[in-house]
Amino acid sequence: MLPWHTDRTPVAELACALGMTCGTLAKIATDVKLLAQTEVAEAAEPAAPGRGASSAMPHKRNPVGAMSALACAQRVPGLVASVLDGMAQEHERAAGPWQAEWETLGDLLRLTGSAASWMREVLEGLRVDPERMRANLELTGGLPMAEHVVAALGGGPDARRTVDAACAAAVERGVPLREALIEENVALTPEEIDAALDPAGYLGSAEVFIDRALAAHHHDATGA
DSSP: OOOOTTOOHHHHHHHHHHHHHHHHHHHHHHHHHHHTSTTTOSEEOOOOTTTTOOSSOTTOOOOHHHHHHHHHHHHHHHHHHHHHHTTSOOTTSOSSHHHHHHHHHHHHHHHHHHHHHHHHHHHHTOEEOHHHHHHHHHTTTTGGGHHHHHHHTTOHHHHHHHHHHHHHHHHHHTOOHHHHHHHTTOSSOHHHHHHHTOGGGOOTTHHHHHHHHHHHHHHHHHOO
16 A cells, blocks of 8 residues: 555545536536526426515525525535645645645535535426426427428428528518428428427437436446
């Protein structure tokens, strides 16, 4: 065994792992916070008496779990940096940088554990509103599905130019893309246009990714 006093690699690895974990939790919390906005309203945290209540706006339900996790995550990058900065230690045993790790590492463990606890509660009770998602997509008039229409037309430069012209006309005149496509006389029936503009039929590889993520989680949890 080698002397360990100035080898801070294990401590730095732990600090970086906690930082990455908290960053992942912060990403999820940010999405939940944004999806819970009144203007979006596609997801909501679990409800409980008094949870997320606003003194000025009684109708509101603030995403307190996501906000609490983000409050924890806000401090973590600086603490990780403190640990990394302390790796440059003097000779065989440092005076100061080593001791600075003690409270810093404790804070990292506490903050990351707290963020994980908050997000577990949020995700276990998260409510998703598919109808609101559909309504929000319909506000765009079908424009996000333009690439799917290009594919339905067989792809290629001509299909791209036709759909680009229809999109420009839809934006300029404030009409749905479906109407503009019909006016452009695209080589699709109205039923084919409807199918191409349906977001539910354009999920790409989402199901494959979901299956992979679930399989990886199962493997990590069971080893099988």
